[in-house]
Amino acid sequence: MDAVEQxxxxxxxxxxxxxxxxxxxxxxxxxxxxxxxxxxxxxxAEEVVNDVFMKIWEDGSEIQIDISLKSYIYKxxxxxxxxxxxxxxxxxxxxTGYGQINxxxxxxxxxxxxxxxxxxxxxxxxxxxxxxxxFMMSRFDDMKQHDIANQLGISVKTVKNHxxxxxxxxxxxxxxxxxxxxxxxxxxxGLGP
Amino acid sequence: MNSTSAKNLPWDLITGSLCNSLSxxxxxxxxxxxxxxxxNRAAYDKxxxxxxxxxxxxxxxxxxxxxxxxxKLRTNLAFENNRKIPxxxxxxKKFLFYPFAAVxxxxxxxxxxxxxxxxxxxxxxxxxxxxxxxxxxxTDGTTVTLMQTAHIKLLKGxxxxxxxxxxxxxxxxxxxxxxxxxxFLVKAGDITVKDIGTTFTIxxxxxTVFIEVASGIVEVSNxxxxxxxxxxxxxxxxxxxxxQTFNVTGIEEVIQDPKPELPVFINTPLSKxxxxxxxxxxxTVVVNDSIENKKLTAKLQDMEFVTALEIICESLxxxxxxxxxxxxxxxxx
Numbered sequence: 001m002d003a004v005e006q007x008x009x010x011x012x013x014x015x016x017x018x019x020x021x022x023x024x025x026x027x028x029x030x031x032x033x034x035x036x037x038x039x040x041x042x043x044x045a046e047e048v049v050n051d052v053f054m055k056i057w058e059d060g061s062e063i064q065i066d067i068s069l070k071s072y073i074y075k076x077x078x079x080x081x082x083x084x085x086x087x088x089x090x091x092x093x094x095x096t097g098y099g100q101i102n103x104x105x106x107x108x109x110x111x112x113x114x115x116x117x118x119x120x121x122x123x124x125x126x127x128x129x130x131x132x133x134x135f136m137m138s139r140f141d142d143m144k145q146h147d148i149a150n151q152l153g154i155s156v157k158t159v160k161n162h163x164x165x166x167x168x169x170x171x172x173x174x175x176x177x178x179x180x181x182x183x184x185x186x187x188x189x190g191l192g193p
Numbered sequence: 194m195n196s197t198s199a200k201n202l203p204w205d206l207i208t209g210s211l212c213n214s215l216s217x218x219x220x221x222x223x224x225x226x227x228x229x230x231x232x233n234r235a236a237y238d239k240x241x242x243x244x245x246x247x248x249x250x251x252x253x254x255x256x257x258x259x260x261x262x263x264x265k266l267r268t269n270l271a272f273e274n275n276r277k278i279p280x281x282x283x284x285x286k287k288f289l290f291y292p293f294a295a296v297x298x299x300x301x302x303x304x305x306x307x308x309x310x311x312x313x314x315x316x317x318x319x320x321x322x323x324x325x326x327x328x329x330x331x332t333d334g335t336t337v338t339l340m341q342t343a344h345i346k347l348l349k350g351x352x353x354x355x356x357x358x359x360x361x362x363x364x365x366x367x368x369x370x371x372x373x374x375x376x377f378l379v380k381a382g383d384i385t386v387k388d389i390g391t392t393f394t395i396x397x398x399x400x401t402v403f404i405e406v407a408s409g410i411v412e413v414s415n416x417x418x419x420x421x422x423x424x425x426x427x428x429x430x431x432x433x434x435x436x437q438t439f440n441v442t443g444i445e446e447v448i449q450d451p452k453p454e455l456p457v458f459i460n461t462p463l464s465k466x467x468x469x470x471x472x473x474x475x476x477t478v479v480v481n482d483s484i485e486n487k488k489l490t491a492k493l494q495d496m497e498f499v500t501a502l503e504i505i506c507e508s509l510x511x512x513x514x515x516x517x518x519x520x521x522x523x524x525x526x
Contacts, residue, residue, distance in 0.1 A: 021263060021267075024259070024263055024266065025259045025260065025263055028257075028259035028262055028263070029254060029257065029259060032253070032254075032257055032262070033250055033253065033254060036250055036253040037250065042253050042256055042257060045253070046257065046262050046265070049262070050262065050265060050266045050269070053266055054266065054269060054270065057270060116247075117247070117250060117254075118254075120243070120247055120248055120251075121248070121251050121254045121255075124248065124251060125255075138212055139244065139248065140251070140252060144212075144214065145212060145214050150431075150442075151396070151403060152398075152401070153401045153403070153431055153433065160205065160208055160209070163208050163211075163212060164204045164205070164207075164208045167204065167207065167208060167211070167240065167244070168204065170243055170247075170248070171239075171240060171243070174239060174240075174243055174247075
């Protein structure tokens with residue numbers, strides 16, 4: 001655990017609510033997204049994240065964290081999600097696909113992928129308003145470019161330009177992380193049977 | 194030099210492909226580009242995966258709020274902390290409960306009274322947060338659905354002296370409860386929309402207002418120019434605050450009338466006029482490409498087919514010809 005995280009963990013164990021709140025708010029979305037990936041339900045995901053945080057608050061003095069506070073929380077969230085899935089016996093494919101998390105490298109990759117998602121979503125948030133609107137209507141509302149143009153009172157060409165601008169911005173984010181992913185992939189390949 | 198750097202990607206083709214809007218010709222161009230170099234395929238696949246899977250959880254992301262989630266957690270933590278506060282042994286816990294309960298009850302009554310008085314004096318406002326869709330049932334039974342960031346305000350005296358809603362911003366769907374005594378109005382900047390028994394959607398942006406009618410009839414008036422339009426089911430209107438002009442599209446469909454009747458045409462493209470003529474009279478009308486987008490405004494009910502066709506030609510300076518197999522072809526004179 002690095003010095004900053006170690007200090008945060010000590011403060012949380014000493015019931016420092018200010019540090020705890022700051023840490024929660026800083027990382028909540030990343031943890032929430034991981035839970036959503038498994039549960040596909042926002043309310044359940046929020047509950048899982050809050051349960052884990054309540055646990056580390058209440059039982060902080062009894063918990064031993066060796067590697068990283070964030071990794072510990074990620075692992076706790078993923079395991080709780082898998083338990084929920086197992087209990088509800090839904091999405092057998094998901095259960096088979098993910099299994100139990102014992103592989104540190106797998107966890108590390110999950111965290112990295114999640115961090116990339118956050119960066120992508122921040123990039124979407126930071127798009128100019130009209131550009132983001134057009135991107136959302138195209139990607140999430142499945143609207144045709146012609147319909148978007150009609151609704152917003154702009155040309156189809158402008159719609160295309162907005163979507164292209166969004167793709168270029170998101171592509172920049174991916175390119176930054178591609179090198180990291182390749183390194184992790186090579187490392188995991190080396191670990192395989 | 195990296196042939197697949199961002200600058201070298203055929204963005205127009207990639208955007209079209211991801212949005213499923215490529216023509217056959219462009220699709221071929223894209224495939225040729227993909228086949229020309231393996232790194233092109235790799236770059237495209239990366240973008241496709243990002244578009245498909247990479248951002249699929251954005252809806253979860255934008256619907257959550259770490260501050261609200263924190264409040265839920267903090268409430269639970271506070272509850273947990275209170276349980277750990279030691280109570281002096283000489284006090285009976287039950288004895289302590291009643292004074293606290295009484296104080297809480299008084300505070301609750303005062304709070305509710307405050308809310309009630311406030312609601313009386315201040316006009317109601319509703320707003321949907323980013324990523325949120327909110328449905329509200331107003332006191333007259335009208336259902337209002339606000340899309341993200343939409344903001345409406347009810348005029349003072351709503352459902353008593355008026356049924357007027359002010360749309361400040363955003364996209365809102367209205368399902369109006371029938372009430373003949375007080376008309377339902379929506380004010381959106383320069384324009385006022387009057388309901389005549391409808392379900393419709395209004396989207397107010399910074400320089401446009403877009404209205405779409407799902408059922409019933411609305412009357413849209415421009416408060417500055419006193420111009421008005423009547424919209425029926427399936428019709429839509431775009432108003433530009435810059436040019437202060439209306440642009441109406443769609444044709445009126447009279448569903449209840451058992452006999453097919455020509456609808457009223459208001460700025461209706463000729464291609465749609467031809468469809469309406471065919472539906473009403475059973476005659477095939479073909480419109481030449483060069484005049485497809487010409488727009489007609491006319492009322493042609495209770496006319497013979499040929500008379501209607503002649504009026505259309507007269508209005509738009511066109512002519513029609515009849516082929517051997519009874520096709521009526523509209524074209525330029």
